[in-house]
Amino acid sequence: MLKWFRRNKKDKNKENREIEESKALKEKEEQLEDGKEAELKPVSFDRAEEKEVVVEKEEVIEKEAVVKEEEEIIEEVVEDKVVEEPKEEGKKKKPNFFNKLLQGLTKTRKEMTNKIDSILSVYKKIDDELFDDLEEALVTADVGVSTTMELIDRLKERVKAEKTSDPNEIKNLLKDEIKIMMRETIEDNKLNIEPTPAVILVVGVNGVGKTTTIGKLAYNFKKDGKKVLMAAGDTFRAAAIEQLEEWSNRAGVDIIAHKEGADPAAVIYDGIHAAKSRKADILICDTAGRLHNKSNLMNELNKIFRVVEREYPEATKEVLLVLDATTGQNAISQAKVFKEVANITGVALTKLDGTAKGGVVIALQSELGLPIKLVGVGEGIDDLQPFNMDDFVEALFE
Numbered sequence: 001m002l003k004w005f006r007r008n009k010k011d012k013n014k015e016n017r018e019i020e021e022s023k024a025l026k027e028k029e030e031q032l033e034d035g036k037e038a039e040l041k042p043v044s045f046d047r048a049e050e051k052e053v054v055v056e057k058e059e060v061i062e063k064e065a066v067v068k069e070e071e072e073i074i075e076e077v078v079e080d081k082v083v084e085e086p087k088e089e090g091k092k093k094k095p096n097f098f099n100k101l102l103q104g105l106t107k108t109r110k111e112m113t114n115k116i117d118s119i120l121s122v123y124k125k126i127d128d129e130l131f132d133d134l135e136e137a138l139v140t141a142d143v144g145v146s147t148t149m150e151l152i153d154r155l156k157e158r159v160k161a162e163k164t165s166d167p168n169e170i171k172n173l174l175k176d177e178i179k180i181m182m183r184e185t186i187e188d189n190k191l192n193i194e195p196t197p198a199v200i201l202v203v204g205v206n207g208v209g210k211t212t213t214i215g216k217l218a219y220n221f222k223k224d225g226k227k228v229l230m231a232a233g234d235t236f237r238a239a240a241i242e243q244l245e246e247w248s249n250r251a252g253v254d255i256i257a258h259k260e261g262a263d264p265a266a267v268i269y270d271g272i273h274a275a276k277s278r279k280a281d282i283l284i285c286d287t288a289g290r291l292h293n294k295s296n297l298m299n300e301l302n303k304i305f306r307v308v309e310r311e312y313p314e315a316t317k318e319v320l321l322v323l324d325a326t327t328g329q330n331a332i333s334q335a336k337v338f339k340e341v342a343n344i345t346g347v348a349l350t351k352l353d354g355t356a357k358g359g360v361v362i363a364l365q366s367e368l369g370l371p372i373k374l375v376g377v378g379e380g381i382d383d384l385q386p387f388n389m390d391d392f393v394e395a396l397f398e
Helices: 002-033 047-091 097-104 106-122 128-140 145-162 167-184 210-223 240-251 264-277 294-311 329-341 360-366 389-396
Strands: 198-203 228-231 254-256 282-286 316-324 346-350 372-376 384-386
Touching: 097 106, 097 389, 106 128, 106 167, 106 389, 128 145, 128 167, 145 167, 145 360, 167 360, 167 389, 198 210, 198 294, 210 228, 210 240, 210 282, 210 316, 210 346, 210 372, 210 384, 228 240, 228 264, 240 254, 254 264, 264 282, 264 294, 294 329, 316 329, 329 360, 346 360, 360 372
Parallel strands: 198 282, 198 316, 228 254, 228 282, 316 346, 346 372
Antiparallel strands: 372 384
C-alpha cells in the first residue's frame, strides 16, 4: 500500500511537471512569435518562480498599455494643432477701410461723440441748454463756429418739425443733418481722372504729407492697372526730389525730375511730353507750397496751370489740395488761401488717424464747398483711400 501511494505521488508529480513544462514552452513560443528580444530566464518549474514570471508579464502589458495611451494623446494633440492653425491664420485678416476709419477716428470720437452721448444722457427733455452744450461739443471738435451754428439751427428746425421730445433721438437727427450739409455743397467725392489721359496737380504747404500722398496715390493707380508717371515740380524744398524718387521706386512708377532750384514749370512741361510719348494714363505733378508769400505762390501756380492747358488740353484735370487733419482750423485757413489762388477740385486729408480734430472734415466740405476725395488713415502705403462720406459719419458716431 505504501509503495502504491509513493508511486502514485511520483506519477502525479511527473504529470504536474509535464504540465508546467508545457506552459513554460508555450509562453516561450508566444514571446518568440511577438518578436520580443528580451532574454528569457531559465525555465523554472517552481510555483513561486512561475508567479514572478506572471507578475513580470502583467507589468510589461501594463507598461505597453500606458505607452499606447500616451501615443494616442500625443496624436490627438497634434491633430488639434493641425486643425487650429488654419483658424488662427483665418483670423489674421487685413482690416477693411471702414474698420481702419473707425480706428482712425477714435480720438475724434472721444472728443466729440462721447461728449454728445454724455450730454444726451443727462437731459430728460430737449431745451435750449441742451443745444448750447451740443454746440460746444461740436466747436471743440473743430467742426468750426459757422458750420456748428448752421448745424444747430437745422437741428432745432428738424426737432420742431418732427415734434421730437426724446433727447436720445437727437443723435440720429444730428447724423442725418451732417450728411445733408456735406452733400449739399458738392457733386461727388470721386477723383476726376476719367477719361484718360489725366493730370493731377498736387498743391499744399510743406509738411502736410504732400510727397507721401503722391507716392501712395501712384501706388494705388498702379495697383489698379494704370500707367502712372510722376513729375517732381517741387524744386525749392531741400530733398523734395530725392524723397519723390524714393516713392517712385516704392510704387514702381517712372519719374521726371530736374536739378534742385530748376523752374517748376519746365519740369511739368517735360513731364507732360514724357507722359504723351510713353502713353501714360495719369501724370501726377508735385508743386512747391509756400503760404507766407501769396503773390509768389499765385504766380508760380498760374504759370504751371498755363503750361498744362497749353501742352495738354485734352487731359482730364484734377487740382488736389493736401491738408493735415491734425492742424484743425488751421487747415481751413490754408484751404481758403489756396482756393483764392487756384481752382481746387478736391482735398486729400492726411493723418486723420492721429487727431482729435476730425470734425474739420465737416467744415471743409460744407463751409468751403471743397469735396474730400482722399483720406489717410495710417502710415502704410495702402492706407490712402477714397473718401466715403456715409462711412465717415457712421464711423464718427459708432
